[in-house]
Amino acid sequence: MFVPFTSPDFDKFPDALKALLEENESSIKSLLQEKKRDYRSFVRPYMETFEKVDLFFTPLAHLNSVENSKRTQQAYEASLPLLSHYHTKLSQNRELFEAFSQITGEDRAQQEVVRQELRDFRLSGVDLPEKKKKRLETIDLRLSELNNHFSQNLLDATNAYELIIEDPKDVEGVPESDLELAKTEKEGKTVWKFTLQIPSYMAYMTYGPNRSLREELYRAYVTRAPKNQAIIDEILRLRDEKAKILGFDHFSELSLATKMAPKDEAVIGFLNELADAALPHAEKEVEKLQALAKEDGIEELESYDVAYYSEKLKKRDLDFDDEMTRPYFEQGRVLQGLLDFVSELFGISFEPVDVPVWNEKVKVFDLQERGETFARIYFDLEARKNKRGGAWMNDWQTHHEDEKGAEHPASAFVVCNFQPSTQATPSLLRHDDVVTLFHEMGHAIHHLFSKVKERFVSGIHGVEWDAVEFPSQFLENFAYERSVLERFARHHETGRPMPETLMRKIKQSKNFLAAMGILRQIEFALFDFMLHQKLYQGDEIQALLDTLRARLALIKPPSYNRFQWGFAHIFAGGYAAGYYSYKWAEVLSADAFFACFDSGRIRTDRMDGYKHYILERGASEPMQELYREWLGRGPDPKALMKLYDLVDAR
Numbered sequence: 189m190f191v192p193f194t195s196p197d198f199d200k201f202p203d204a205l206k207a208l209l210e211e212n213e214s215s216i217k218s219l220l221q222e223k224k225r226d227y228r229s230f231v232r233p234y235m236e237t238f239e240k241v242d243l244f245f246t247p248l249a250h251l252n253s254v255e256n257s258k259r260t261q262q263a264y265e266a267s268l269p270l271l272s273h274y275h276t277k278l279s280q281n282r283e284l285f286e287a288f289s290q291i292t293g294e295d296r297a298q299q300e301v302v303r304q305e306l307r308d309f310r311l312s313g314v315d316l317p318e319k320k321k322k323r324l325e326t327i328d329l330r331l332s333e334l335n336n337h338f339s340q341n342l343l344d345a346t347n348a349y350e351l352i353i354e355d356p357k358d359v360e361g362v363p364e365s366d367l368e369l370a371k372t373e374k375e376g377k378t379v380w381k382f383t384l385q386i387p388s389y390m391a392y393m394t395y396g397p398n399r400s401l402r403e404e405l406y407r408a409y410v411t412r413a414p415k416n417q418a419i420i421d422e423i424l425r426l427r428d429e430k431a432k433i434l435g436f437d438h439f440s441e442l443s444l445a446t447k448m449a450p451k452d453e454a455v456i457g458f459l460n461e462l463a464d465a466a467l468p469h470a471e472k473e474v475e476k477l478q479a480l481a482k483e484d485g486i487e488e489l490e491s492y493d494v495a496y497y498s499e500k501l502k503k504r505d506l507d508f509d510d511e512m513t514r515p516y517f518e519q520g521r522v523l524q525g526l527l528d529f530v531s532e533l534f535g536i537s538f539e540p541v542d543v544p545v546w547n548e549k550v551k552v553f554d555l556q557e558r559g560e561t562f563a564r565i566y567f568d569l570e571a572r573k574n575k576r577g578g579a580w581m582n583d584w585q586t587h588h589e590d591e592k593g594a595e596h597p598a599s600a601f602v603v604c605n606f607q608p609s610t611q612a613t614p615s616l617l618r619h620d621d622v623v624t625l626f627h628e629m630g631h632a633i634h635h636l637f638s639k640v641k642e643r644f645v646s647g648i649h650g651v652e653w654d655a656v657e658f659p660s661q662f663l664e665n666f667a668y669e670r671s672v673l674e675r676f677a678r679h680h681e682t683g684r685p686m687p688e689t690l691m692r693k694i695k696q697s698k699n700f701l702a703a704m705g706i707l708r709q710i711e712f713a714l715f716d717f718m719l720h721q722k723l724y725q726g727d728e729i730q731a732l733l734d735t736l737r738a739r740l741a742l743i744k745p746p747s748y749n750r751f752q753w754g755f756a757h758i759f760a761g762g763y764a765a766g767y768y769s770y771k772w773a774e775v776l777s778a779d780a781f782f783a784c785f786d787s788g789r790i791r792t793d794r795m796d797g798y799k800h801y802i803l804e805r806g807a808s809e810p811m812q813e814l815y816r817e818w819l820g821r822g823p824d825p826k827a828l829m830k831l832y833d834l835v836d837a838r
Contacts, residue, residue, distance in 0.1 A: 189597050190554075190564050191585060193544050196248045201263035202270050208244055209274045212237040220283050227291055227298050232591035234284075235301075235643040239586060239596070245271070246584045250601060253582075255546055256343060256574040265336060272329035279312030280321045297642045297808035304650055304807075311445055313434055320433050327426045327433075334426075338419050339760035342753075343576055345412040346384045351392070351405050353380045358398040363511045365616055366391035369607065384409050386578070387571050387607045393495040394510075399486075406492035407748060416753040421725050423759055428723040439720040443765035447654045448772065448812060455717055455768050462771060463710045463740060465834050469703035474742045476501055477701075491745045494704075502700055508693040510618045516690075517622055518680040519569060519606060519615035525676025526629055527553065529666070533790070534637070534799050538565075547572075549609070555636055563587070563636035564599040569625070570615055571605035578756075579604040579624050581631035581660075588643035598636045598647055602628045614680055619694055623667045630663030631656075637803040650807030653762065654769035658811070659802065661770075661777035665831075668698045671788060702832050704742070706771075711740045713768040716758045720765035771828075776815060779827035783819055794819075 197204070215237055219230055245267065252260040278284060288306055293299035313324045352374065353359055359367060359380050370380040370388065382392045382405060389409060396402050431439040440452055449455050474489075477497045481489045489497065503509045527538040538553040541564070545552060549570055555563040564585075571577075580603050587598040604624060609615035617625075634656075635647035644650055666672045670691045677686035715733050724732055729752060737744060745751070757763040780802075784794040801818035809817075816822055 189595075190543075190599060191243050193247060193546065193566070195251065195546065196263065198248075198259040198263040201248065202266040205245060205267050206270055208240065209270060212240065213274075213277075216278070216284070220287060225287055225290060227293055227302075228591055230287060231291060231298070231301060231642075232589070235588065236590050239588070239643060241271075241274075242583075243585065246582070250582060250584075251546060253576045254568055254603060256576065261340065265333070268332045268336060269329055272332050273325065276312070276325040276328050279309060280314050280316075280324070282314055285309040285314045297640050297645055297805075300650070300808055300810075301642045301644045304644065307446070311434060311442070316433070324430060324433055327430050331423060331426055331430075334419050334423050335760045338413075338416050338423075339576065339756060341413040341415045341419070342756055342760070346577060347573060349384050349408050349412075351382045351401065351408070353382065353398075353401065358401055359396070361397050362391060362395045363514070365514060365607065365613060366395070368613055369610070384412065385571050385573075386605055390495070393492065394499050396496065399493065402492045402496060403490070407746075409754075410491075410745070410749045410751060411753070413753050414750070416759070417726075417750070420729065420752060420759055424719070424724060424729075427720065427764065438722055440717055440765040443720065446652065447766065447769070448652045448810075449654055449768075452717075452721065455772075456714070458772065459710050459714050459717070459768055462828070463707060463714075465829060466703040466706040466710070466832075467740075469834060470707050470742055473701045473704050476505075477743075480504070489743055491743060491749065494743060498701055502697060506693055506696055506700065508690075508697050510620065512690060513619045513677075513686075513694065514616040515679050515681070516677040516686040517617040517619065518678075519609070519617055521676050521678060521680075522617055522622055522625065523551070523567060523569070525672075526625060529672055529675060530629065530633060530663075533795055534633070534803075561597070563597055565632055565636060566599070566601045568601065569604045569606050570608040572608065575603075575605065577605055579628050581628045581635070583635045583648055586635070586643050586646050586649060587638045587640065588646050589641040598638060600632045600635050602632050604628065616680060619667075619697075623664050626667040627660045627664040630660035633663070634659040634803055634806075637799065638806045639804040640806040640808045642808070645807040647806050652807075652811055653766045654772040655776065655811035657770055657773035658776040658780070661774050662780050662798075665777065665781045666785070668695050669785070669788070670695070671790075699833050703834070706832060706834075707740045707742070709771060711736050712755070713771060714740075715752075716755075716763065716767040717765055719758075774831070775825050775828045776811070776823045778831040779823040780815075780819075782827055782830065 216234060219233060222229065248260065248263055248267065252264040285306070288302055288309070291302055293302050313321050316324070354374070354377075359370075362370075366388075367380060370382055370391070372379055372381045382388050384405075389405065392405055393402055396405075427439040431437070431442040434442060436442045436445075440455075444451065444455070449458075477494065478489050480501050481493060481497050486493065499509065531537050536555055536557045539556055539561075541552050541554050543552050545566065547568060549568070551567045553565050553567075554561045555565065582601045582603065583598070584601065585597060585599040588596050590596065602625075604621070606617055606621050607615050631648070634651075638647040640646035648656060670688070673691050673694065674685060677691065678684060679686075714736050718732060718736075719729065730750070733752065757767055758765075763769065780798065784791050784798060797818050801814050805814055812822065
């Protein structure tokens with residue numbers, strides 16, 4: 189039942205995709221001609237056409253991110269107009285809309301499918317005059333192209349830069365494992381090359397002793413892809429126009445139409461309230477950093493100093509350095525430990541399988557419950573040149589039941605950019621990397637554990653965007669707990685367990701400079717949301733960001749900082765007017781964590797309920813209702829303050 193991963197024949201794109209879409213259109217036309225229209229005979233086969241597209245196209249989109257090349261780019265870009273036209277045509281089809289209007293689902297999941305479909309038809313302009321429909325189609329196509337161009341510009345700019353360091357004094361203090369990866373030769377002598385790929389970039393920003401070189405690297409990072417400024421302007425114009433065509437005052441209102449947050453004021457109020465709680469703590473944190481920098485003769489702490497002095501302060505105050513953890517977190521052992529932990533939490537198992545993959549370092553496992561295989565997961569965890577930066581989970585197959593009653597399994601990809609392994613050195617993770625892996629695994633099991641029979645609300649499909657981070661944040665909280673770490677934290681050379689003192693320091697470091705981190709996320713979230721509350725263009729965008737930084741950035745970034753050029757979440761991803769979702773969902777994840785983990789002990793009854801009500805039921809009901817069914821109450825906002833030790837902030 190699993191579709192094997194095979195590299196697409198790039199030369200057949202877009203023709204093969206076009207043929208599939210035409211076949212789907214013919215199937216849908218036949219469905220509309222049937223006089224009998226009930227859920228099983230109409231909606232189920234309609235949803236199956238979407239699964240066919242995902243099964244066919246997802247491998248290409250995936251390869252364009254993880255093994256990017258001219259061939260993947262050309263095939264991907266040639267496909268975008270076809271997909272955009274196809275989905276717009278369906279979403280604006282009045283006959284389809286009327287067919288769904290006549291159908292009543294037999295259970296809560298089916299009813300939710302119908303509700304969401306009718307909502308999405310309206311949000312796609314199904315009721316609009318033909319001229320406006322055509323304009324929406326043009327906008328959607330152009331936006332998909334612009335998102336891709338933004339992402340490609342960022343990848344190209346990241347790969348184009350390198351900093352060559354020749355003086356050994358300028359790399360003193362940089363961990364040996366990072367130096368080994370940076371080491372290269374120039375004119376017969378050893379030098380060190382640092383790039384803008386995150387493992388390399390963060391290694392020098394965190395440990396590099398030469399302040400001028402840190403600034404040089406930082407400047408290159410925050411001024412990447414200047415071509416993206418024009419793309420940003422056009423994206424914002426098109427989003428604003430789209431919202432107005434659909435009857436909204438601005439794009440943020442359109443964005444909230446499919447989210448938990450009820451209105452703009454709720455989002456802005458939530459973020460400002462959290463900022464007010466964090467500010468007093470952040471001011472004290474900055475004072476400590478500034479005092480430490482002054483000991484080195486630095487009178488004014490700059491953005492390119494923050495990671496360096498944060499690490500020094502952590503070392504001084506907690507006697508803790510992230511590099512102390514790296515020898516204990518060999519990638520393969522961490523992954524196996526995570527799989528074992530998830531297996532015990534939820535009563536399943538992961539079985540390694542030998543199947544086709546796109547890179548020799550990819551690992552694949554089948555998920556089994558009571559001896560039956562129900563899902564498959566692919567892990568691609570190491571950084572490489574032609575791989576998009578960051579970490580993400582991408583769904584491929586979705587668990588569902590088709591019109592004939594046949595059950596289809598789920599599959600997903602987990603992608604990270606950890607320090608790559610070499611013949612001489614294994615891939616060793618910092619604890620932050622361990623947290624990232626737990627986070628993405630939380631997304632994956634949300635998709636893979638689904639037992640929902642209806643594809644459109646199964647797994648992560650149909651989940652409100654400001655709730656979708658809940659399961660990922662929930663799982664990452666366990667990555668700080670001793671009872672979890674001791675499962676896999678062993679020295680990669682000696683096999684000795686991580687000392688208890690070091691595990692305690694990891695837990696203590698969880699909220700180290702946490703208020704500064706919260707303010708940074710709020711700055712991003714407010715910038716994103718306010719950017720979509722009216723039309724900003726050109727210098728107005730930077731002016732908005734500067735205004736927010738005046739209040740929230742206690743260490744002001746240099747005037748050359750153009751963070752927005754690299755803000756892929758909102759200009760190349762799905763987070764436009766939705767970046768606040770990370771903090772919104774964290775209210776749920778914090779409350780859920782405290783409900784399930786009490787005084788170092790996992791409450792199995794609560795965890796069983798979490799699996800049943802949250803993970804297995806996808807979007808068969810709105811998240812607020814599923815949460816209330818699980819715990820008998822809504823989420824407690826105070827849990828977020830408790831998670832960050834900000835209870836006494838005011």
